[in-house]
Amino acid sequence: MGIRLGDNQYGKAEVRLVHVNRDTDVHRIKDLNVTSQLQGDLEDVHTVGDNAKCLPTDTQKNTVYAKAREWGGTGAIEDFALRLARHFVDEHEYVSGARQEVQEYSWNRINTAHGPHDHAFSRDGAETRTTVIHKDGDREWVVSGFEALTVLKSTGSEFHGYPKTKYTTLPETDDRILATDVTARWRYIGVDHDYDKAYAAIRDLCLEAFAETHSLALQQTLYEMGKAVLEARPEVAEIRFSMPNNHHFLVDLSPFGLDNPNEVFFAADRPYGKIEAVVERDDAPDAGDAWKNVPGFV
Numbered sequence: 001m002g003i004r005l006g007d008n009q010y011g012k013a014e015v016r017l018v019h020v021n022r023d024t025d026v027h028r029i030k031d032l033n034v035t036s037q038l039q040g041d042l043e044d045v046h047t048v049g050d051n052a053k054c055l056p057t058d059t060q061k062n063t064v065y066a067k068a069r070e071w072g073g074t075g076a077i078e079d080f081a082l083r084l085a086r087h088f089v090d091e092h093e094y095v096s097g098a099r100q101e102v103q104e105y106s107w108n109r110i111n112t113a114h115g116p117h118d119h120a121f122s123r124d125g126a127e128t129r130t131t132v133i134h135k136d137g138d139r140e141w142v143v144s145g146f147e148a149l150t151v152l153k154s155t156g157s158e159f160h161g162y163p164k165t166k167y168t169t170l171p172e173t174d175d176r177i178l179a180t181d182v183t184a185r186w187r188y189i190g191v192d193h194d195y196d197k198a199y200a201a202i203r204d205l206c207l208e209a210f211a212e213t214h215s216l217a218l219q220q221t222l223y224e225m226g227k228a229v230l231e232a233r234p235e236v237a238e239i240r241f242s243m244p245n246n247h248h249f250l251v252d253l254s255p256f257g258l259d260n261p262n263e264v265f266f267a268a269d270r271p272y273g274k275i276e277a278v279v280e281r282d283d284a285p286d287a288g289d290a291w292k293n294v295p296g297f298v
C-alpha cells in the first residue's frame with residue numbers, strides 16, 4: 001500500500017495588525033486580521049521533518065508587520081494581500097503559491113461638538129442598547145445602558161508613574177493606543193423620560209468624553225465619561241462602567257532594520273485589563289431595588 005502527501009498549505013492565522021498613519025495630526029488607522037498561508041515544495045517537511053523549505057509561520061507574521069512599515073502602511077486590503085503574496089512567492093524560490101486572507105475592521109471618526117476628532121474612533125459592530133426594569137408593588141426603577149461600544153484613540157493616552165515591583169516589566173509610555181469596548185449602565189431618577197433622546201445624548205457624551213480626555217489612565221477616562229453624563233443629564237443618578245483595556249503592543253521592528261514610531265501595533269485579544277467603576281451623584285436618591293437582578297459589575 002502506497003501512502004502519499006496530498007494538497008497542503010501552512011502559515012500564520014489571524015495576525016492582528018493595527019497601522020496608524022501619523023503623516024498629519026489627523027490620524028488614519030487600519031485594523032486588519034491577516035492570515036498568511038504558503039504552498040510549495042513541502043514534501044520533505046511533512047515526510048521526514050526536513051525544514052529546509054519551510055519558511056516559519058513566525059517569519060510570515062513578522063513579514064506582515066514589517067511590510068506594513070516598509071510600505072508606509074497597508075493601503076487597500078486587496079493591494080496589501082497581493083503584495084504580500086507576491087513577496088512570499090517572488091522572494092523565496094521554494095515557495096510556489098500563497099493564500100493571503102485579510103479582514104478589515106472599519107472605524108469611524110468620533111464626531112464631537114468641535115467636529116470630527118483627529119485621533120478618536122468608534123467601531124460599528126456588536127453595540128447593544130440595554131434596559132432592565134424592576135417593579136415592586138407601586139415602585140419602579142429603570143436601569144439602561146449599552147454594551148460593546150468599541151472605541152479607540154491612536155494618541156492622547158499615556159500610562160506612567162505606577163509602582164514598580166520585581167515583577168513589573170510594563171514600560172512607561174507617554175503615547176499609546178487606548179482601546180476599549182464600553183459597557184455602561186445608568187440608573188434613571190424617576191421613570192418618566194424621553195428614553196430615546198436620553199440614550200442618544202448619553203451615548204454621545206460618553207463618546208465625546210472618551211475622545212477629548214487626554215488620558216493618563218483608562219480609569220481617568222472612565223471617570224471623565226461618567227462625570228460628563230452626570231453633569232449634563234439630571235435624570236441620571238449614577239452610571240456604572242465596565243471597560244476592558246484592549247492592549248495594542250508596539251511591534252519591535254528593529255531586528256529588520258526598521259524603526260517603529262508608533263505606527264505598527266499588535267492588537268492582542270487577551271488578556272486584557274478590566275477597569276470598572278461607579279460614578280454617582282452624592283445627593284442621588286437611594287437606589288432601592290434598581291440594581292436587583294441586573295447582571296452586574298462592581
Ligand SMILES: O=c1[nH]c(=O)c2[nH]c(=O)[nH]c2[nH]1
Nearest residue numbers: 159170216217218219245273
Ligand atoms: O490605563 C491603564 N490602567 C491600568 O490600571 C493599567 N495597568 C496596566 O498594566 N496598564 C494599564 N493602563
